[in-house]
Amino acid sequence: MAAPVALIQGASRGLGLEFCKHILKNKTPAAVIATCRDPDGAAELRGLVGRHPGRLTVLGLDVSREEDIRGAAERVREGFGRLDLIVNSSAMLHPSGKGETSLRDVTAQGIIATLTTNTVGPLVMAKYFAPLLQKGGGGFGAQLAEKARQHSGIIVNITAKVGSIGDNGLGGWYSYRMSKAALNMATRNLSIELGRSRPRVVCVSLHPGTVNTDLSRPYHRNVPQDKLFSAEHSVSRLMGIVDTLNMEKTGKAYNWDGTELPW
Template sequence: MAGGVVLVQGASRGLGLHFCKHLLSARKEARVIATCRSPETASALQALHGLYPQNLTVLRLDATREAEIREAAEVVAKEHGRLDLLINSGAVLHPSARGETSLQEVSAEGLSITLATNTIGPLVMAKYFAPLLRKGTGAFGHQFADQAKQHRAVLVNLTAKVGSIGDNATPSEDPTTSATPSEAHSPARLLMLYMPSCASSAPLPCTLAKPDSPY
């Protein structure tokens, strides 16, 4: 089991980068694969690699490009043969970086990019990495005493309060709490429909995590 093998998708900055930092410092034997769209410009991630050259691998992966996801899965399979934890943290609010504030600002291109990044991307990640997750060693997450209920790996998909189904079930008068059209296509909206089927053939907990959630 040792430190486990982890892949963090969207690790160039923000939560993804901090996940990598925490895992590397907390688990000395962990092997962390950090992915991002442009490794050559991810200065903070490259600096982290300089501190942990033996434990951190940086791969190019754009979650909107299936070929890159497939290639990354092939690299992980060749080098590690398994995956114990997959964290999908890469996301985009909107191509403009601020979201739509009116119906007039909605565009098919903007919604397509957001949907491809936030919803389709994590699903395709699950498609290619599920075989490796099923070979995991159970290095992460709480394990039940009953071996029949123990899991091999954990898949985590990050979302946000604005993408919450429960928090945005009805229109809100407060513009700071209601989801914009792009935010409505968060992982929570579609992953809840498909992810159970991805895990049905083996014990594989799938978690939707909201960083700003009180729990």
Template sequence: MTGTSAIALVQGASRGIGLQYCKTLLQRNTVSTVIATCRNPDSSSGLNYLKNNNSSKLHVCKLDVTNEDEISNVYKYVSENFGKLDLLINCAGMLHPSGKGETSLRSVTGQDLMSTIHTNAVGPLLMAKQFSPLLLNGDGLVGVRSTDPSSQHCGIIANMSAKVGSITDNGLGGWYSYRMSKAALNMATKNLSIELGRGRKKVICVSLHPGTVDTDLSRPYHKNVPKLFTTEYSVNCLLEVIDSLSIADSGKFLTYDRTQLPY
């Protein structure tokens, strides 16, 4: 990553991939500030440990991604204290309110479906709506490997998606809520890449698939997984992808190894 005072915000930072993003970004000399948000910061022992050991570099804010007022409050905090944002990572997600994906149509309920979509797709879009003005002021988390001058000084939105959100790749069915929510998130990413790529200042917007990672969300389904990643390995791979982005990548759905997935 370029620049010496990068500001990164990780939404959904209490555990799993979000918490690991915070840990890894805090170790980077090029990142001056990490803003970690989650619904209940006081109940996250991992986040509190990080805060105690990185008091000047880590800022922890309460933010429920389904609450527009809380999103607005954090936007005001970041705007007043930093005036810009270089990287927004939307991590908060749920498989299903029950913790298990629907195996058949009989298991689908409207309430559970809407709850999953609200967290996984609507929330990240509202984050983009609020923070895009600050991201347009972002000045350089990308361009390390890019030769495209227009990619220097671009803020980045990285939406954590999942391969099961690919309509083309879906050969098994099931998991209605999760699949539909991630497909909706991918559409939001594509739309954002078009709108935020029009002006003189631009924001790079991508959906990222982290692989199957050893987290609470995926733990019930580890039995038949041929390649299970630690959060540290997955995040290191994902940050390599983020480091390599150019404006030509905006709107893409990329895996941890930079393979482009079909929508």
């Protein structure tokens, strides 16, 4: 059986970079394809290539540009022929770096930019990479005994608890909340369409908790110390969930601890 192949979108830093490290360390001999906007400026990612020769491939991909996604999918098809896992990791809180605290802060430009990266990008990724996931060998997740319910590949969209409509009791952060709520709907839609395909693809949204990354750092002051995770801890928990995924768990959102997150 060929080694599994994982693609991490948004891999130059934060959670994306940690997903690459985790899979390279713990999923031998899996191959990792890491995408980011500026591979030349991704020093840590380039260092990983040197430490894992032959297992890590870095591709330039700006998730806001459909032509970039289409081109990357073609390169993966030519170089690997299939995929077993995609993690859509890149995200922005807002172009300003701060979530809107009130309606006065909302701008059309800010909403469009946030939605483009956080929602449109992952959906367009699925459009071009789903055919490669349908050729996967099920190298990630847990296969069901019943062959008719087995999966070929997995799509993981990194969501956020603040994108849960049912859990929203504070308001604010219009662009980010809306983008993650819409991403959850995209995940649900994808799970239905790709759950009908032959072979099937598992699609889930995963909430990583509050992670010590550039995106959340301005808001750490109000986070209890035991609820602020390192990227390494968060990714370890998320990959623990990925290891349990099957077609019975598709189309849902899960917290870092495996509990289901309300839409």
